[in-house]
Amino acid sequence: MQEHPDYRTLEERLAEWRTEILTRMDREDELSVLPSYPRVNLAREAGATVRVDSYLGSANPASADAVYYDVTAPAPAGAVPFASEDPDHPVLAELRRRFPLADVAGDGTDVEKAVRLRDWIKSLFPHHIPYRMPEWNALLILDRGSRGVEHFICVHYSVALVQSCLALGIPARMINLHRGISDSYRIGDEAVADPPVDEHVVAEIFSSEQGGWVMMDTDFDVHYERDGQALSAWEIHQAFADDELAKIEPRRGPHSLSFNAYGERLPDEDEFFATKLPAYYAHITVLMRNDFLSDTDGPVTMAHPVDGTATPILWHRGSDNRLQPHLMGPVVVAQPYTEVTPVLTDGNRRTGWASADAAEPHTVEVALAGPRLLGRAVLHWPEYRLRYHSSAVYRLETRDGDDGAWEPWIDVTDGAETPYSVHDAPTRRATHVRLAQPAGGGSADFPDRLWLTQLELYAPSA
Structure with a gap:
């Protein structure tokens, strides 16, 4: 553990923690009673902003081809990479042993097998908040759900279907849907916001017969067809965007019901499946990995194809999108895309930001609240798989004024693995600070990624 005397005292850490708690509880009127300390993180001052060059967790490809490809074959040029689960994973083997997946799936096409699995999973437990x-x-989901020990919702139905298909050798993945995107709604009011920003989670399986992806909604026990062809989530989106829902047909299973978020039955069944449920396909986002058994908390790229109606999305305020089970995974956390993110200066080192995994330079730029004297920079690096992923090569630069030239301030050429790096440097007046990592300058495990949890800037010591 790196030690740095004079970095932060216990009292300062306690005050920072109490400030964070009161802010999250909307009790900002109580902040004035907290003790203050002379050292202020200038990157967190009101009016300061942080701009990044890219996001690992948010991808907005201009073409759906970047995500709609056969993930069992080499990825085509320009595709968003997909991480697949090991078919020999012990959980998948135990899933096959404990449950009659092959008997349920039966014979026939991949779509026919997935439909039977979907119907069966939906029959095991009702939709209720867990x-x-x-x-x-x-x-875990099928065991506890089938025994009535727990209830589950759409994301868990979809996980169960995806991994059941994987256990039988059928490629499958998770899809997140949003009716709309907004940055001004309150948690709990997603369905009544303007526009509604509530979400739904479904799955897709890759049909070897069709040579493409097919959507399977286990929670509502339904898929959609057009001219006898089962549709992907993106094709349903296109029908919705082109006002052609009348041309697609819901194919409902025996346990298909319309209900609201509380599990209450809705009376307008036909209208719901014909128009209301397809409205959730206004935005479709593909989770570009299904190896959640092998990597239970690692980052996941959310790939959201963009077209004339689906505008770019930013996930988790630009975080690295590690899975957060207490949030059901990715849930109601999408907002309009911006290059500005508060994740690096929110005081929370349990979340982080990561650049795209691209063999090119990466940057983080802080626009300070005004001209400031700087003397110290502190970079906090993420812990993942029992290692700290600190960059090996990077430079901190400063600029005074919007039109000023970038001037070198701190250079690191052989950074060691460490939880945080403290840099004391010559006093510098600046309005902007930039962290620049050259191509390949990241950690040993992720050389093409710039990955941080917090960035702090301080005035020189008295």
């Missing part, structure tokens, strides 16, 4: 948010493990 007591807790379990890990994404179909063995």
Whole structure:
């Protein structure tokens, strides 16, 4: 553990923690009673902003081809990479042993097998908000759901279907849907916001017969067809965007019901499946990995194809999108895309930001609240898989004024693995600070990624 005397005292850490708690509880009127300290993180001052060059967790490809490809074959040029689960994973083997997946799926096409699995999973337990948010493990979900120990919702139905299909050798993945995107709604009011920003989670399976992806909604026990062809989530989106919902047909299973978020039955069944449920396909986002058994908390890229109606999305305020089971995974956290993110200066080192994994330079730029004297920079690096992923090569630069030239301030050419790096440097007057990592300058495990949890800037010591 790196030690740095004079960095932060215990009292300062306690005050920072209390400030964060009161802010999150909307009790900002109580902040004035907290003790103050002379050292202020200038990157967190009101009016300061942080701009980044890219996001690992948010991808907005201009073409759906970047995500709609056969993930069992080499990815085509320009595709968003997909991480697949090991088919020999012990949980998948136990899933096959404990549950009659092959018998349920039966013979026929991949779509026919997935439909039977979907119908069966939906029959095991009703839709209700769970007591807790379990890990994404179909063995746990099917076991506890089938015994009536717990209830689950759309994301858990989808996890169960995806991993059941994987256990039988059918490629499958998770899809997140949003009716709309907004940055001005309150948690709990997603369905009544303007526009409505509530979401739904479904799955897609890759049909070897059709040579493409097919959407399977286990929670509502339904998929959609057009001219006898089962549709992907993106094709449903296109029908919705082109006002052609009358040309697609819901294919409902025996346990298909219309209900609201509380599990209450809705009376307008036909209208719901014909128009209201497809409205959730206004925005479709593909989770570009299904290896949640092998990597239970690692970052996941959310790939959201963009077209004339689906505008770019930013996930989790630009975080690295590690899975958060208490949030059901990715849930109601999408907002309009921006290059500005508060994740690096919110005082929370449990979340972080990561650049795209691209073999090119990456930057983080802080626009300070005004001209400031700087003397210290502190960079906090993420812990992942029992290692700290600190960059090996990077430079901190400063600029005084919007039109000033960038001037070198701190250079690191052989950074060691460490939880945080404290840099004391010559006093510098600046309005902007930029952290620049050259191509390949990241950690040993992720050389093409710039990955941080917090960035702090301080005035020189008295």
